[in-house]
Amino acid sequence: MTKRIALISEHATPLGIFGGVDSGGQNVYVGQLAKHLAAIGYHVDVFTRRDGEHLPDIVEWHQGVRVIHVPAGPPVPLPKENLLVYMDEFTAFVLDWCRHYSSYDLIHANFWMSGLVAANIKQSTGIPFVVTFHALGRVRRLHQGSADQFPDERFAIEDRIVQEADFIIAECPQDREDLVQLYQANVDRITIIPCGFDTTEFWSINRTHARLTLGLSPDEFIILQLGRMVPRKGVDTAIRGFAHLLKQKTIAARLLIVGGESETIDPKLTPEIGRLRAIAQELGIASRVTFVGRKGREVLKYYYSAADVFVTTPWYEPFGITPLESMACGTPVIGSDVGGIKFTVKDGETGFLIPPNTPELLADRLMYLYDHPQLTNLLGRQAVRRCHDHFTWSKVTSAVAALYEEVLADGCATAGIEANQLAILDRGFDSMLQTVQRSQRLLRSDIQAAAQAMSAAFAQGGKLLLCGNGGSAADSQHFAAELVGRFCCPQRAGLPALALTADSAFLTAWANDVNYDNIFARQVETFAQPHDLLLGISTSGRSQNVIAAFEAARRLNLKTIALLGGDGGELRAKADIAIVVPTLETQRIQEVHLLVIHLLCELVEEHLLAMHDCTLQQTQWEKDGYGFSVEPCLENTSQPKDPAYSGNSPQSVASPMTSTAAHSSKTLVIQNP
Numbered sequence: 001m002t003k004r005i006a007l008i009s010e011h012a013t014p015l016g017i018f019g020g021v022d023s024g025g026q027n028v029y030v031g032q033l034a035k036h037l038a039a040i041g042y043h044v045d046v047f048t049r050r051d052g053e054h055l056p057d058i059v060e061w062h063q064g065v066r067v068i069h070v071p072a073g074p075p076v077p078l079p080k081e082n083l084l085v086y087m088d089e090f091t092a093f094v095l096d097w098c099r100h101y102s103s104y105d106l107i108h109a110n111f112w113m114s115g116l117v118a119a120n121i122k123q124s125t126g127i128p129f130v131v132t133f134h135a136l137g138r139v140r141r142l143h144q145g146s147a148d149q150f151p152d153e154r155f156a157i158e159d160r161i162v163q164e165a166d167f168i169i170a171e172c173p174q175d176r177e178d179l180v181q182l183y184q185a186n187v188d189r190i191t192i193i194p195c196g197f198d199t200t201e202f203w204s205i206n207r208t209h210a211r212l213t214l215g216l217s218p219d220e221f222i223i224l225q226l227g228r229m230v231p232r233k234g235v236d237t238a239i240r241g242f243a244h245l246l247k248q249k250t251i252a253a254r255l256l257i258v259g260g261e262s263e264t265i266d267p268k269l270t271p272e273i274g275r276l277r278a279i280a281q282e283l284g285i286a287s288r289v290t291f292v293g294r295k296g297r298e299v300l301k302y303y304y305s306a307a308d309v310f311v312t313t314p315w316y317e318p319f320g321i322t323p324l325e326s327m328a329c330g331t332p333v334i335g336s337d338v339g340g341i342k343f344t345v346k347d348g349e350t351g352f353l354i355p356p357n358t359p360e361l362l363a364d365r366l367m368y369l370y371d372h373p374q375l376t377n378l379l380g381r382q383a384v385r386r387c388h389d390h391f392t393w394s395k396v397t398s399a400v401a402a403l404y405e406e407v408l409a410d411g412c413a414t415a416g417i418e419a420n421q422l423a424i425l426d427r428g429f430d431s432m433l434q435t436v437q438r439s440q441r442l443l444r445s446d447i448q449a450a451a452q453a454m455s456a457a458f459a460q461g462g463k464l465l466l467c468g469n470g471g472s473a474a475d476s477q478h479f480a481a482e483l484v485g486r487f488c489c490p491q492r493a494g495l496p497a498l499a500l501t502a503d504s505a506f507l508t509a510w511a512n513d514v515n516y517d518n519i520f521a522r523q524v525e526t527f528a529q530p531h532d533l534l535l536g537i538s539t540s541g542r543s544q545n546v547i548a549a550f551e552a553a554r555r556l557n558l559k560t561i562a563l564l565g566g567d568g569g570e571l572r573a574k575a576d577i578a579i580v581v582p583t584l585e586t587q588r589i590q591e592v593h594l595l596v597i598h599l600l601c602e603l604v605e606e607h608l609l610a611m612h613d614c615t616l617q618q619t620q621w622e623k624d625g626y627g628f629s630v631e632p633c634l635e636n637t638s639q640p641k642d643p644a645y646s647g648n649s650p651q652s653v654a655s656p657m658t659s660t661a662a663h664s665s666k667t668l669v670i671q672n673p
């Protein structure tokens with residue numbers, strides 16, 4: 001199935017003309033990527049801001065590529081520094097488009113404002129996105145200071161994009177380093193994919209032929225500077241370097257400067273040209289510097305091919321597409337040793353790298369190339385090879401497509417895992433609810449009977465012995481802890497309960513030396529006293545050590561309660577009271593066991609509370625030195641519910657809820673603070 005990709009590029013349209021202030025590498029990148037993605041089977045829509053009233057809503061640009069003009073802000077060209085306020089409108093349009101026309105498998109955002117749009121769309125729709133920043137706000141601020149007119153919100157927005165993007169495309173190692181250092185990006189979610197050049201657009205044309213085509217002198221040493229005309233591109237360095245060269249040597253040389261807002265030179269439209277021209281004049285080389293103006297992309301290969309050397313000396317450069325294009329045309333590059341340039345240009349192999357703002361060094365290198373035409377040719381040939389090996393748009397697009405597929409596969413896997421996890425959750429809750437409901441219908445009377453038996457045992461000075469394996473061992477201890485400690489009633493003394501699962505020294509020794517099957521039976525025989533109660537917990541009802549404990553209890557005349565599940569197993573018949581959870585699922589049985597345990601605690605406390613106004617009488621335990629008493633926990637004047645707990649009962653003589661205040665001297669071996 002054809003995958004649908006939305007390329008968002010808020011200010012840089014692929015239909016734009018190269019060389020304007022805001023039209024440069026990003027326009028090329030978006031256009032080339034779109035075309036090449038379509039060529040390998042993707043459907044691509046490029047969303048870019050409508051910056052002209054008469055632009056059509058949708059341009060069918062190439063097979064498989066549409067350019068969609070997004071109404072966001074006035075339909076006129078605006079500096080990109082002023083576009084942030086229109087991004088909500090931009091987002092709303094794309095969201096609406098996704099809902100009504102066509103949605104996308106993935107969004108590829110270009111530049112930070114498009115990243116913001118993509119992050120917001122992901123938030124609403126879950127569509128994953130990758131981002132190519134093309135330039136980073138913090139890097140720009142570092143180099144441009146107050147000349148950077150982008151709003152400060154850019155930094156926080158970029159931080160958010162870095163966090164929320166599914167993957168980040170860095171265009172060169174420096175870009176990756178900046179993302180990690182300045183944005184704390186996770187290096188595992190960054191991949192380096194450079195920009196490319198179009199092999200059908202740039203190739204090496206015979207130099208003489210190219211010069212003839214452009215009407216340039218066949219004999220001059222031609223240095224080319226081509227690109228956006230903004231101060232940070234450091235075109236003044238090229239002019240100053242050229243001036244140095246001319247100062248050192250009398251040669252027939254020319255600096256061609258291509259770019260600007262218009263085809264004919266107009267410093268009003270391109271103030272940078274005015275500034276540069278003034279510099280050239282000041283240096284006395286104005287006649288050797290030719291400002292050419294903006295040129296259509298179809299003629300750029302002639303300029304690159306016509307030149308002996310291409311110079312690009314920006315202060316910094318996120319990637320820099322022009323050195324690549326020049327190298328593709330067989331012209332070596334002298335470039336600043338910054339950003340993407342130090343990645344694309346191999347020093348001494350395809351040109352030279354120099355620090356930014358070093359016109360003297362530039363003059364040196366120019367001189368060297370002028371003096372060594374054969375070397376210049378060799379560097380040019382090597383440049384062509386390097387470009388074809390690493391930087392064709394088809395290679396770049398394959399890498400980008402591989403990344404898309406990785407993100408989409410991750411997304412599917414995550415979606416699959418999520419769906420699976422939700423299904424597990426729902427199944428668990430549903431089966432738990434069903435089991436609880438069935439237990440509520442079936443187990444009420446058994447639970448009540450168990451609570452009464454326990455209360456009676458406590459009232460008679462008996463204790464509760466508990467046992468079980470695994471989860472049921474933990475439940476036994478949990479149960480004992482609730483009784484010895486407190487459950488709902490904050491002011492009572494402990495109720496005697498002993499988990500036979502807790503003494504690891506005895507358990508391991510006995511199981512190791514004698515037999516695991518009677519680890520509990522042995523303890524029942526050891527600890528059991530009259531009125532004690534044995535409570536065994538087993539989901540299957542088939543654990544031999546629990547069965548053996550019940551058999552021991554029977555021999556000692558202890559009453560028994562079993563918390564079971566499924567069909568109740570053998571224990572069902574061996575227990576005086578069997579609470580059998582009606583399901584075969586072990587976990588659900590255990591979960592209901594815990595509910596039953598808590599209910600038993602509550603019911604027992606309730607029973608004992610009901611007796612708290614009984615007169616104090618000594619218990620069997622007290623006589624034996626294990627007496628306990630319970631401080632009143634609630635005002636409760638009701639009469640005992642069960643005559644077995646009444647003070648009048650011949651056997652059951654104590655109320656564990658009697659007030660200690662009234663008779664503290666008599667009892668309270670276990671007493672609450």
Ligand SMILES: O=C(CO)[C@@H](O)[C@H](O)[C@H](O)[C@H](O)COP(=O)(O)O
Nearest residue numbers: 469470471472538539540541543587
């Ligand atoms: O917690 C669990 C299962 O959820 C296990 O530890 C489980 O309690 C153990 O397998 C027990 O050995 C099972 O014994 P039983 O419930 O059949 O008497």
Ligand SMILES: [Zn+2]
Nearest residue numbers: 470471587590
């Ligand atoms: Zn468990």
